[in-house]
Amino acid sequence: MIKLSWALIAQHVDEWTGDDTAQGAAVLEARVGAGVDASRKEPETIQQWRTDFLAPVVESLRTEGTAALARGEFWSKAAGPFLACASPAS
Known part of the structure; x- marks a missing residue:
């Protein structure tokens, strides 16, 4: 289980919890x-905006997030x- 959170500075904050980083990436x-x-x-x-900020995250x-979460580690990425x-959820 993973917990994924994101923020658009001064605009929006949201989160998602689920079992699969591929699904989390699609939701994000x-x-x-x-x-x-x-x-x-x-x-x-x-x-x-989609090319410069959303796509890289x-x-x-x-890639990196899936590997980190599989090791039980935290992952984060910022672009603009x-x-x-994301973190393993307990």
Whole structure:
């Protein structure tokens, strides 16, 4: 079981708890992506935000985060105004 939390600085904080980091990464990408899409920003700005901030954090969770959590360790990654962290849940 893992607990995944994330924050968009000064905007939104959320969390998810589940058994699988792949599912957690999908939830993270979907929820944060939906918030960014609803932000009323220009489409180019939204795409840049997804590329520069969301994608690197999600990819890190899928790779480094999965490995760290399998070892029972904590994982975190920040990109610009976006921070995510995960830990084994008890």
